[in-house]
Amino acid sequence: MKQLGTILLLFITVVQHSKAQTPEVLLRQQLDSISRLTGLAGFGVAVFSTDSLYFENGYGYADLENKKTYTTNTIQNIGSISKTFIGVALMKTIEMGKFNLDTPINDILPFRVVHPKYPEAVISVRHLATHTSGIVDFEKGYDRSYVLENPSSVVPENYEKDMEKYLNKVRSNGKMPLKKYLKGYLVPGEEFHSKKNFSKFAPGKRYVYSNIASALAAYCIEVVTGKSFPEFTQEHIFKKVGMHDTGWSYDSIDQTAHAKTYSNDLKALPKYSLVTYPDGGLRTSVASITRYLQTMVRCYQGEDIILKPESCQEMMKAQLAPSQLEDGEDTDNYGFFWEYNRETIIGHNGGDPGILTLMYYYKDIEMGAVFFTNTNVIDNPVASKQVQACWNAIRSYMKQLVDQKV
Secondary structure, three states: OEOOOHHHHHHOOOOOOOOOOOHHHHHHHHHHHHHOOOOOOEEEEEEEOOOOEEEEEEEEEEEOOOOEEOOOOOEEEOHHHHHHHHHHHHHHHHHOOOOOOOOEHHHOOOOOOOOOOOOOOOOEHHHHHOOOOOEOOOHHHHHHHEEEOOHHHOOHHHOOHHHHHHHHHHOOOOOOOHHHHHHHHHOOOOOOOOHHHEOOOOOOOOOOOOHHHHHHHHHHHHHHHOOOHHHHHHHHHHHHHOOOOOEOOHHHOOHHHEOOOEOOOOOEOOOEEEOOHHHOOOEEOHHHHHHHHHHHHHHHOOOOEOEOHHHHHHHOOOOOOHHHOHHHOOOEEEOOOOEEEOOOEEEEEEEEOOEEEEEEEEOOOOEEEEEEEOEOOOOOHHHHHHHHHHHHHHHHHHHHHHHHHO
């Protein structure tokens, strides 16, 4: 759920490549070497076009203690890549005529959401989808979304200082319905409400990445369709893509295929879930996310799959004006819950305790790549360098494939 920010900018780089070996052999050697280092428990990789799979493999372990290997069919939480499914579900809901992008959310919700600094301003569906609603992730209330599955068995002092602090902060949290949490966070007088839950900017004025606003968009879909978000995404996305190993909870997937997740020092982390699960709680595999991105890019290119092509193209194009971005930057932009970077890169990343995920399609070379790891990377320099090395090797491989076609 956490945005990776400048870390990701280091990952999306093109490196010099060797001509001494075939591209696939070189990539395998590089990833094998990286996997033997000590920073990552396990990881999975795929490189593909819309109709071909060029490379896929898993490395290291899904379960270090039991030496269970990590494969491209290993299931794990994928963090904020989950938000792209909100985008797809949102555009499907619009196609169904349930609302439009400029519908005020207070015309949908069973409770009222008002920006305390701009009480007359209208917050629209578009604002939620572009992170310009003015709703922000204030730590005190936002952390309430994380729920440990078996808190009584967790011993925080067994972990490094930052993880110990985090586990102490969340282990008293309990599960609750998404509606109750959102109402508690957004409505004055409710349990998690604070004026700090809203930015200093009026709705529509500035991009501020928001997990809470993302979950609120998913809840709006539930309200107008009369279906739970898991039901809606299962019917309209997972089934159509063939994501049979995918779900929004532990109970909805094959837990024997689920990876353990690991801290900075490779200690197994306790299982946790998210009350605001649509913004970062999807559990799936490298293989399924690869099929998903291939499907969505084909839709973007003109095939009527899941969405009408015009809906997909609107979802995946830059939506923000320079004035809405910090310092007027317009190179890294945002569609509707999809990143649109440097005018050629479409996708998203995800980071949460014990995981990091990357899912990107490069329009200029017509290839995409997926990378998952079951190890904490945020604020972990050792793991960050390994992930960067993996992504550099992947990008070099992609460049070699392009050069071979020329």
